[in-house]
Amino acid sequence: MNKVRVYDLAKELNVNSKELVKVLNSMDIPVKNHMSALTEQQEKYFRNNYNKSQGESPKQEKTPVKTVEKKEQAPQRPEAVKEKATEGAKPLAKPQAKTEQKADKKKLGKKDFRKSKKPPVTPVAIDNSKKEKKSKSAYKKKKGEDETEELVAMIPTAVSVGDFAVKINVPSTEIIKKLIGLGVMASINQEIDFETAEVVASELGVKIELEDVEEEVAEMLNVEEEEDEENLIHRPPVITVMGHVDHGKTSLLDAIRKTSVTAKEAGGITQHIGAYMVKTNDEAITFIDTPGHEAFTAMRHRGASITDIAVLVVAADDGVMPQTVEALNHARAAKVPIIVAINKIDKPGANPDKVKQELTEYNLVAEEWGGDTIFVPVSAMTREGLDTLLEMILLVAEVQELKANPDRLSKGTVIDAKLDKGRGVVATLLVNAGTLRVGDSVVSGTSYGKIRAMLNDKGKKVKTAGPSTPVEILGLNEVPEAGEEFYAVKDDRTARQIADKRRTHLKEQKVKRSAPLSLDELYNHIKQGEVQDINIIIKGDVQGSVEALKQSLEKLTNEEVRVNIIHGGVGAVTESDVMLAAASNGIIIGFNVRPGNNVNALAEREEVDLRLYRVIYDAIADVEQAMKGMLAPEYKEVVLGTAEVRQTFKVPNIGTIAGCYVTNGKIARSNDVRVIRDGIVVFEGKMTSLKRFKDDAKEVAQGYECGIGVEKYNDLKEGDQIEAFTMEEIART
Numbered sequence: 220m221n222k223v224r225v226y227d228l229a230k231e232l233n234v235n236s237k238e239l240v241k242v243l244n245s246m247d248i249p250v251k252n253h254m255s256a257l258t259e260q261q262e263k264y265f266r267n268n269y270n271k272s273q274g275e276s277p278k279q280e281k282t283p284v285k286t287v288e289k290k291e292q293a294p295q296r297p298e299a300v301k302e303k304a305t306e307g308a309k310p311l312a313k314p315q316a317k318t319e320q321k322a323d324k325k326k327l328g329k330k331d332f333r334k335s336k337k338p339p340v341t342p343v344a345i346d347n348s349k350k351e352k353k354s355k356s357a358y359k360k361k362k363g364e365d366e367t368e369e370l371v372a373m374i375p376t377a378v379s380v381g382d383f384a385v386k387i388n389v390p391s392t393e394i395i396k397k398l399i400g401l402g403v404m405a406s407i408n409q410e411i412d413f414e415t416a417e418v419v420a421s422e423l424g425v426k427i428e429l430e431d432v433e434e435e436v437a438e439m440l441n442v443e444e445e446e447d448e449e450n451l452i453h454r455p456p457v458i459t460v461m462g463h464v465d466h467g468k469t470s471l472l473d474a475i476r477k478t479s480v481t482a483k484e485a486g487g488i489t490q491h492i493g494a495y496m497v498k499t500n501d502e503a504i505t506f507i508d509t510p511g512h513e514a515f516t517a518m519r520h521r522g523a524s525i526t527d528i529a530v531l532v533v534a535a536d537d538g539v540m541p542q543t544v545e546a547l548n549h550a551r552a553a554k555v556p557i558i559v560a561i562n563k564i565d566k567p568g569a570n571p572d573k574v575k576q577e578l579t580e581y582n583l584v585a586e587e588w589g590g591d592t593i594f595v596p597v598s599a600m601t602r603e604g605l606d607t608l609l610e611m612i613l614l615v616a617e618v619q620e621l622k623a624n625p626d627r628l629s630k631g632t633v634i635d636a637k638l639d640k641g642r643g644v645v646a647t648l649l650v651n652a653g654t655l656r657v658g659d660s661v662v663s664g665t666s667y668g669k670i671r672a673m674l675n676d677k678g679k680k681v682k683t684a685g686p687s688t689p690v691e692i693l694g695l696n697e698v699p700e701a702g703e704e705f706y707a708v709k710d711d712r713t714a715r716q717i718a719d720k721r722r723t724h725l726k727e728q729k730v731k732r733s734a735p736l737s738l739d740e741l742y743n744h745i746k747q748g749e750v751q752d753i754n755i756i757i758k759g760d761v762q763g764s765v766e767a768l769k770q771s772l773e774k775l776t777n778e779e780v781r782v783n784i785i786h787g788g789v790g791a792v793t794e795s796d797v798m799l800a801a802a803s804n805g806i807i808i809g810f811n812v813r814p815g816n817n818v819n820a821l822a823e824r825e826e827v828d829l830r831l832y833r834v835i836y837d838a839i840a841d842v843e844q845a846m847k848g849m850l851a852p853e854y855k856e857v858v859l860g861t862a863e864v865r866q867t868f869k870v871p872n873i874g875t876i877a878g879c880y881v882t883n884g885k886i887a888r889s890n891d892v893r894v895i896r897d898g899i900v901v902f903e904g905k906m907t908s909l910k911r912f913k914d915d916a917k918e919v920a921q922g923y924e925c926g927i928g929v930e931k932y933n934d935l936k937e938g939d940q941i942e943a944f945t946m947e948e949i950a951r952t
């Protein structure tokens with residue numbers, strides 16, 4: 220869901236951001252500054268009421284008598300707000316970093332608006348509450364179940380007793396006394412953590428909430444307000460090259476890089492810095508040098524949407540392959556325009572039309588065939604078509620009107636970073652806006668420092684780097700994470716303060732991360748208006764089942780939620796599927812397939828809901844039930860162990876016995892088993908025998924060999940995985 224920031228809204232309404240913040244606050248929409256984002260509901264509520272109150276001023280002093288009347292009125296139903304708001308509302312499709320969305324969800328949406336059963340207070344009611352307001356920075360208002368307004372103090376993860384006292388307006392001696400009561404001996408200058416503060420506060424009858432570090436940081440960064448159109452200049456497009464393995468991504472990037480090397484520069488290019496710039500017809504294009512959709516989605520998952528255009532490479536002699544489809548779905552999920560480069564046209568078996576034909580099935584239809592996708596036949600080897608490809612990139616970029624203000628403190632994204640023995644932390648940054656300069660103080664996540672030296676993509680020392688320029692910088696104190704944003708700030712102190720603030724908050728941030736989408740929680744998300752799109756990734760054993768599932772699931776779309784199949788493919792669930800789900804807040808449905816190595820662990824870490832089914836109907840029913848809030852899974856499958864088939868034996872009258880090695884967990888005779896070949900479930904059933912050498916065994920542990928027979932299945936093959944599992948009942952929630 221895209222959220223709108225105050226400055227976007229201000230720009231649209233042609234009002235000053237600061238004024239708008241005041242208006243929003245007066246409407247009980249607790250925004251702090253121009254960087255604050257509104258939830259969709261808040262935006263709708265605002266639009267509805269702003270239009271009405273416009274001109275009257277939000278203070279509403281003219282109608283004090285009505286205060287009582289309004290309060291007694293039946294609460295305005297959110298549905299009504301929705302209907303009215305949509306009439307005049309322009310779509311505001313601003314892409315926004317995921318981290319920001321999360322921060323927003325955490326602070327504004329859930330706490331102040333959605334959980335409250337009452338509708339937002341009307342501007343009339345607010346005016347009264349204003350009188351009660353104390354220090355604006357320390358408090359925010361919170362509506363309880365009754366009409367009384369509660370004041371909530373915002374407390375950081377760690378706070379000194381003295382500061383805490385000031386924030387909650389209670390004498391520090393009182394706090395020290397309470398702390399002693401809790402067995403905590405702390406002086407006025409000592410710090411207590413948020414949890415302790417919370418206990419003390421509740422004993423004193425004061426509500427506290429954890430400060431939102433990113434909002435504070437936004438304030439410290441003093442990010443420029445809306446950019447004046449006149450300050451904006453064209454910036455070069457940033458390109459990521461994607462495609463199936465061996466279709467020529469790396470060759471294409473290398474060929475493009477060499478194309479741009481003029482004679483005198485030749486030999487000058489010795490290093491790769493994670494991104495490079497080329498010039499064609501005097502226009503620059505930036506290429507991200509880590510090709511592939513995995514890297515792209517990993518970046519997106521971290522909140523970085525740096526790619527303006529995706530080039531999808533398809534080998535003309537091979538055609539559309541599984542990762543071609545995967546790549547195009549990753550680009551689509553990120554709403555990035557796609558240009559198709561049909562590569563290897565020099566090869567004898569090249570058939571560009573076949574590629575075009577195959578891609579029509581995925582709604583990429585060539586312009587010459589009546590569609591709107593640009594296809595460029597190229598050869599990374601002979602360099603044929605490369606100029607046309609670059610021209611087409613510029614053409615698509617022109618439509619996008621990519622602009623940035625070069626005259627401001629720089630911000631952008633970390634593309635890559637490492638620790639170099641001789642040079643210290645080396646980070647490749649892609650400037651997104653502003654101009655980065657040697658000597659600038661920068662901060663990225665918890666890493667900060669002053670730029671000691673800056674090198675361009677050709678390894679040359681440079682003093683400045685403008686929008687869309689990749690540079691390598693030296694001077695950061697620790698290795699920042701790829702995909703993290705960086706900001707140049709006014710001085711070292713600010714950079715350090717921001718990094719420190721983040722470091723202390725890091726733990727809580729992780730814990731407080733808003734829950735990603737899961738079928739179990741789906742209905743709650745829908746009810747709270749947080750979900751309008753269910754993004755699903757389907758992996759199946761054969762194309763037919765993927766297609767059938769896709770169509771049936773898409774049919775579940777109703778007025779409230781749309782079911783989007785963002786990717787569907789044949790084969791095991793992969794890490795890249797999990798990353799796509801994580802970056803798109805989606806869930807994964809596997810039909811007759813199993814997750815590949817480490818995939819379960821990754822899904823768990825990223826909290827991606829990964830569901831595996833053997834019956835199509837079950838998958839559809841689960842999603843359907845989840846949409847209605849009726850999902851009540853009663854059984855959960857528990858995998859207990861896996862064995863690898865090393866050898867097979869034919870035993871007369873018994874059938875095939877697999878000589879296995881237990882690779883993890885343990886296999887018990889009572890377990891059910893499934894046979895997995897190349898990530899696909901080929902059989903599921905019962906065990907007929909489990910033996911250690913000649914003896915029957917109850918169970919065999921990891922690291923031991925055993926013989927396994929599977930009921931009614933004699934097609935066991937070397938290399939198969941035998942997975943042992945049981946079904947466990949789980950309590951309804």
Ligand SMILES: Nc1nc2c(ncn2[C@@H]2O[C@H](COP(=O)(O)OP(=O)(O)OP(=O)(O)O)[C@@H](O)[C@H]2O)c(=O)[nH]1
Binds near residue numbers: 464465469566600
């Ligand atoms: N004939 C011909 N061969 C090409 C062309 N482009 C790439 N190749 C060859 O195809 C093979 C794979 O190319 P890569 O550039 O490594 O492909 P890739 O997509 O980057 O592969 P991964 O990095 O493994 O995903 C190499 O042997 C290249 O030499 C081309 O235009 N024509």
